[in-house]
Amino acid sequence: MENENIENNVPVSEPASKDTEADKMLKRRFISGMLIGALCAMFVFFAGAIFFILTNGVHAGGQNENGVLNSETVKKVKMLENLVDTNYYKDDVDKSTEAEGIYKGLIESLGDPYSVYYTADELEELKAVTKGVYYGIGAYVGMDQEKNVPVITGIMEGSPAADSGLMEGDIIAEVNKESIQGLTLDEVVAKIKGEKGTSVHLTLIRDGSVDNVEVDVIRNEIQVPTVTTELLKDGIGYLKISEFDEITTDQFTEGLAELRASGIKGLMIDLRSNPGGNLVTVCDIARQLLPKGNIVYTVDREGNKQDYTCDGTRQIDIPVVVLINQYSASASEILAGAIKDYGIGKLVGVKTFGKGIVQSVFDLNDGTAVKLTVSDYYTPNGYNIHGIGIEPDVEVELDIEKAQRDKIDNQKEKAIEVMKELIDK
Structure with missing residues (x-):
């Protein structure tokens, strides 16, 4: 499962599940x-x-x-x-x-x-990204399905993208003065990435701006903090997962432990703009939350079924709210779908991306590789959400203007309201 980070919100992924x-x-x-x-x-x-x-x-x-x-x-x-x-x-x-x-x-x-x-260079870059380290600008890029244009879906704190004033919701029109019309997301991302210390010029279309916004960003080594936590008011623990890389399980485990040690009454998991990533990683995280049963199962073209299960020994015992949006894809949808199917939490936001297929990377033994889609995946209740997405329990659109101008996250505020209701029950 990929965006497909960027630096690749196809969720590399992303976008894509690694070898199971x-x-x-x-x-x-x-x-x-x-x-x-x-x-x-x-x-x-x-x-x-x-x-x-x-x-x-x-x-x-x-x-x-x-x-x-x-x-x-x-x-x-x-x-x-x-x-x-x-x-x-x-x-x-x-x-x-x-x-x-x-x-x-x-x-x-x-x-x-x-x-x-x-190619050999692309494969090395893929390996670096899945380990959580790469060279780029520190922004997440996804494809807006309605407009069919690449858009900035998230900014890493302290990154070159943040320092240069890039904003979530910025539409990418040109890279280095060259139009990206007709390019795939991977191709756009490849143009933005580059060697440490080099510059990339982005032409952006931004809500509220009459003219295009021109930004120069100096590339640097990006060590992805895939999990961040925050202790909110009223005993609510906030945990954001930006993507599911090899390093994410340990970061999640540590972050959840710190929040639980603070005596939280409810856990808010933010999966917005999470492009997905490693299938093994998301299952390891799900095993710290779900009851006994299937997390997800896959079916290949010959009908062979592969179950990924949870023993239920670490099922979470406090209310859970999950934030999702149209860029939550792949592994994000596996976690959100399982939480919804088991009824252990509420989903808040808008319908997810809808990537219900699994990829594997095949090494060609000459420094190159091929990534191929090998199976469909299904939520515990047997839903394949490919091309469909997962509907939230509480729908609320993000107010982009407020988010950019006033730094007000109305989706997060709504999730806090929902959490308070669950805690008070």
Whole structure:
């Protein structure tokens, strides 16, 4: 499950679930067939390797005439390469870049925004992000589904984005004076990220501003504080989870323990603009909250079911309120959906993003990798929320103008009201 942080609010994720036991089984199955027949050119060899991911391989010593990599497609790829070599107006075309384009194009042909081919550099960046450290500006970026534009969905405290005056709700129109129209979220995020100390220029559309807002942000190393806590009035503990990375479980456990030590009467979990992340992480956190039973279950294309369960030994014994919005995706929806299904808490905000599918990353053993969607997931009561989202129990839209101008969070204020009612029962 990804945004898909940025620096990637597709929730990397995000956006995307990392290797589970089921994923590892699929990976072993994938790797076991990786030996393919020797092909004449390195160019064709790698195209075959990528093709193999989707077709379970080709037989050694020949091509699968019923698959993508058959004699006709190999012939056409060679023809295109020759045309480029002899007719393209620049003579410094990088062959490795051409090859990467083939691999990326094959995966993009699936029409699935969550299935991605990663170059070696992109894979290293992905690994850094999932560990909670990367180079960027310290802002979360998501795709507004209604307007189909990238938007700033959150700002990390003390980050370059915060220092530069970026605001939640800012629509990104250009990066370094180049239009991002038609680009995917991953492509926009890749343009914003960069080496420490370098600058990125953002052109923003901001509510209340007649003209576009032009901002220069100096990139830096970002160590993501994925969990923050606050002790509110009336014994309410506030715990915000920005994404589900490898470091998040320990941060959540520590944050919850600190709040419980303060004698809180209720727990508010803020999942707004959380793009998702690691499936194992969200299940480990859910086990500190839920009763005995399923947290979530997945079903692959062959109908195989994988249960992720909770033994109920650490079920929370105080009222819970969960804040959600249209950018709460993937792993966020797993936690919110389970809390709602078990009836142990109230959801406040607006309907979530609706990402009910799971991705796994397959290592190609050459420094590159492919992330593929491998299954659907279902809430404990059997709901698949992909393309649908999760409805809140109490609906309240965020007043963007008040949030930006007056720093007033009306959704959080409403969640406090709901919590007080639960505590007083």
